[in-house]
Amino acid sequence: MLGLDPDPSALWPDAETDADRQGSAAQRAGRAVLRHCAAVIDATATACVAVKLQLARFELLGAPGWEALNAVAEHAHERGLFVIADGKRGDIDVSARAYAAGLFAGAETPFGRIDGLGADLVTVNPLMGIDALEPFVATAREAGAGVLVLVRTSNPGAADLEDLRVDGGGAVWERIAAIVARLGAERVGEAGLSDVGAVVGATEPAHLVRARELMGGAVFLLPGVGAQGGRVEDLAPAFAPGRAGGLITASRSIVGAYLKGDNVAGSAHPGAMALAEAERLREAAWALSAQEPPSVSATPSVR
Amino acid sequence: MLGLDPDPSALWPDAETDADRQGSAAQRAGRAVLRHCAAVIDATATACVAVKLQLARFELLGAPGWEALNAVAEHAHERGLFVIADGKRGDIDVSARAYAAGLFAGAETPFGRIDGLGADLVTVNPLMGIDALEPFVATAREAGAGVLVLVRTSNPGAADLEDLRVDGGGAVWERIAAIVARLGAERVGEAGLSDVGAVVGATEPAHLVRARELMGGAVFLLPGVGAQGGRVEDLAPAFAPGRAGGLITASRSIVGAYLKGDNVAGSAHPGAMALAEAERLREAAWALSAQEPPSVSATPSVR
Numbered sequence: 286m287l288g289l290d291p292d293p294s295a296l297w298p299d300a301e302t303d304a305d306r307q308g309s310a311a312q313r314a315g316r317a318v319l320r321h322c323a324a325v326i327d328a329t330a331t332a333c334v335a336v337k338l339q340l341a342r343f344e345l346l347g348a349p350g351w352e353a354l355n356a357v358a359e360h361a362h363e364r365g366l367f368v369i370a371d372g373k374r375g376d377i378d379v380s381a382r383a384y385a386a387g388l389f390a391g392a393e394t395p396f397g398r399i400d401g402l403g404a405d406l407v408t409v410n411p412l413m414g415i416d417a418l419e420p421f422v423a424t425a426r427e428a429g430a431g432v433l434v435l436v437r438t439s440n441p442g443a444a445d446l447e448d449l450r451v452d453g454g455g456a457v458w459e460r461i462a463a464i465v466a467r468l469g470a471e472r473v474g475e476a477g478l479s480d481v482g483a484v485v486g487a488t489e490p491a492h493l494v495r496a497r498e499l500m501g502g503a504v505f506l507l508p509g510v511g512a513q514g515g516r517v518e519d520l521a522p523a524f525a526p527g528r529a530g531g532l533i534t535a536s537r538s539i540v541g542a543y544l545k546g547d548n549v550a551g552s553a554h555p556g557a558m559a560l561a562e563a564e565r566l567r568e569a570a571w572a573l574s575a576q577e578p579p580s581v582s583a584t585p586s587v588r
Numbered sequence: 589m590l591g592l593d594p595d596p597s598a599l600w601p602d603a604e605t606d607a608d609r610q611g612s613a614a615q616r617a618g619r620a621v622l623r624h625c626a627a628v629i630d631a632t633a634t635a636c637v638a639v640k641l642q643l644a645r646f647e648l649l650g651a652p653g654w655e656a657l658n659a660v661a662e663h664a665h666e667r668g669l670f671v672i673a674d675g676k677r678g679d680i681d682v683s684a685r686a687y688a689a690g691l692f693a694g695a696e697t698p699f700g701r702i703d704g705l706g707a708d709l710v711t712v713n714p715l716m717g718i719d720a721l722e723p724f725v726a727t728a729r730e731a732g733a734g735v736l737v738l739v740r741t742s743n744p745g746a747a748d749l750e751d752l753r754v755d756g757g758g759a760v761w762e763r764i765a766a767i768v769a770r771l772g773a774e775r776v777g778e779a780g781l782s783d784v785g786a787v788v789g790a791t792e793p794a795h796l797v798r799a800r801e802l803m804g805g806a807v808f809l810l811p812g813v814g815a816q817g818g819r820v821e822d823l824a825p826a827f828a829p830g831r832a833g834g835l836i837t838a839s840r841s842i843v844g845a846y847l848k849g850d851n852v853a854g855s856a857h858p859g860a861m862a863l864a865e866a867e868r869l870r871e872a873a874w875a876l877s878a879q880e881p882p883s884v885s886a887t888p889s890v891r
Contacts, residue, residue, distance in 0.1 A: 310700030397613030414745025442717025
């Protein structure tokens with residue numbers, strides 16, 4: 286799965302044309318980011334099932350960034366890809382509903398209907414508890430979409446709070462996993478997968494087996510492959526429920542493939558190199574998901 | 589402190605003029621939200637020190653919402669108010685830097701300088717750990733601004749994770765408090781207050797004494813007064829370091845004051861009622877902060 290995390294200073298070479306050099310810096314950057322993202326999508330769509338849009342990069346550009354975000358999501362949908370809005374939002378009920386409406390299907394207002402981003406999946410932050418997650422889950426269900434709850438993230442600092450051991454056994458992240466399993470059990474699809482998934486970093490494979498025990502029916506979003514050091518080969522437990530059980534996301538390793546190794550001068554076409562890297566990751570993941578799944582219990586043991 | 593949480597279906601009566609009824613629903617809503625927020629600010633600025641902008645409500649409106657957000661922040665600054673961007677963002681390093689740049693001072697790009705929102709304080713979510721907080725703290729310091737870390741939030745679900753008891757003693761939220769104290773100790777201003785503050789819900793006053801023990805130099809943002817049930821009278825511990833130690837935020841109780849009590853028909857001017865409620869809250873808070881402060885130890889006991 287393609288992660289789009291567009292850094293205005295590291296876009297593909299043709300992201301801005303001469304005719305585009307007008308308007309404010311944010312407007313120019315917004316157009317260039319859109320062109321860049323569309324080119325990466327076009328180059329790799331055959332090897333991906335989804336794009337993950339890092340909202341921070343778009344938000345940095347203000348209103349033009351938000352326009353670019355909408356256009357990138359629309360372009361990805363036109364290419365047959367799912368759209369994951371990676372915003373990690375989390376807030377009290379009324380605010381969570383506003384975030385969810387904006388990222389999924391929009392909202393009716395006295396001024397008319399306001400379109401949402403139309404995301405298929407949205408990452409959410411569970412720190413504030415179940416009542417902060419429920420509006421996202423409910424809004425996703427109305428839109429036929431899903432949520433991905435941060436359970437055990439891929440950054441080194443994840444250990445500071447997520448790994449704290451809790452009275453009664455387990456870590457904080459295992460309590461979050463139990464919440465995910467409980468919310469997800471309310472709706473399970475034909476493939477045995479629920480519409481409440483989990484973000485489980487690919488950088489700590491030791492957690493994956495336990496995570497799959499706690500969340501048997503959750504789709505796992507697996508960030509951290511590539512630039513953050515995670516290896517596809519370590520991710521087998523994520524695919525225990527089948528090929529759709531894991532979404533391996535790689536951003537910089539695909540988009541920046543043309544700058545690596547024997548192509549340091551960047552002479553090869555970025556698109557061809559990106560496609561090759563995306564296909565390599567896909568094949569590695571599919572090889573894993575074709576293996577005999579490990580034995581897994583789908584019964585959460587806490588809460 | 590004034591919370592602005594503009595619901596498009598509950599704006600002040602004159603938020604949209606006849607001349608404004610053009611463009612898309614989001615554009616109309618964005619203009620009306622801006623006019624509403626500016627009117628509330630103008631009505632209450634003399635009784636407030638800051639506005640807290642709930643980003644979810646602006647984000648829902650897409651690009652026009654982001655334009656409105658910037659204009660509201662600018663208007664608040666013109667009226668001499670601090671601006672708190674309540675977005676509760678949290679992400680890995682590179683994304684945290686993008687969020688922080690967007691909310692504080694902006695960023696240099698190959699397309700030119702992109703302005704940030706210019707917030708004076710930003711709420712952040714600490715779930716992902718210290719390395720997800722540090723980019724916000726560093727960026728805030730460069731901008732002469734500060735951060736407010738979610739420590740113990742005001743919603744009922746806060747108990748689900750924040751209140752979990754941790755091996756070695758204390759709750760998850762107390763570990764977060766210790767992180768806040770540690771990050772804040774790096775820079776303490778003349779009044780003894782640091783540039784890393786805490787969000788501590790006004791709905792659980794029992795936590796406030798302990799929170800002040802753990803974070804002696806932190807500014808406390810105290811949401812939950814009014815619509816969520818918190819009472820100003822219970823918040824004395826927050827003001828132990830002095831009047832600037834606590835920021836009581838009220839949103840719906842100020843903005844919607846004209847719809848309450850003996851004014852159910854909404855006949856009185858919304859601005860006059862909002863000002864009266866803001867002044868009532870300010871006087872209650874100042875009465876508290878003038879009291880003898882409770883004895884407080886500023887030494888964090890954990891980590």
